[in-house]
Amino acid sequence: MSEFVRLEPHVIDEILAICDTVIAELDKASRIADGLGRAEGFGEFESAKQLAAGFARKGAGTPESAKERVDQFIVAFTQLRDAFASGGEAFLEAEFDWVRQLASIEQEL
Incomplete structure (x- = not known):
């Protein structure tokens, strides 16, 4: 890659600490x-069991x-x-990959 970003060591340390x-x-x-x-405590009715199963799947x-x-x-x-x-x-090499990953996670929510 022809581009290069130089980060000062203290900036890198701050970013790493945040991460x-x-x-x-x-x-x-x-x-x-x-x-x-x-998911527990919903009761023994069939509808309660289905509700518990739905919550468990989302969890x-x-x-x-x-x-x-x-x-x-x-x-x-x-x-x-x-x-x-x-x-x-x-x-620079990973920037678009991790941005794409975060965006895809958020879109699927």
Whole structure:
């Protein structure tokens, strides 16, 4: 790639710290989302069981569920952080890829 971006070391450190914070929060959300696939307490009626199953599907276990969406964001932010950690050069190469990933996750929500 003919373009090159040079980032000052302190700017890279700040960006990496922000990415690490976001990833840590997303990791917490992912651990919480692990339990979303278990919907309980809706009762024994058939309609209640169907409602519980619907909530469980939205929580975890399908590509569109909350758990999987959070994990997709973790992957995208990890790639972004890694691109910046390279000093910015890889950012140009990865920029459109991770932007496309984030946009596709948001569009599917």
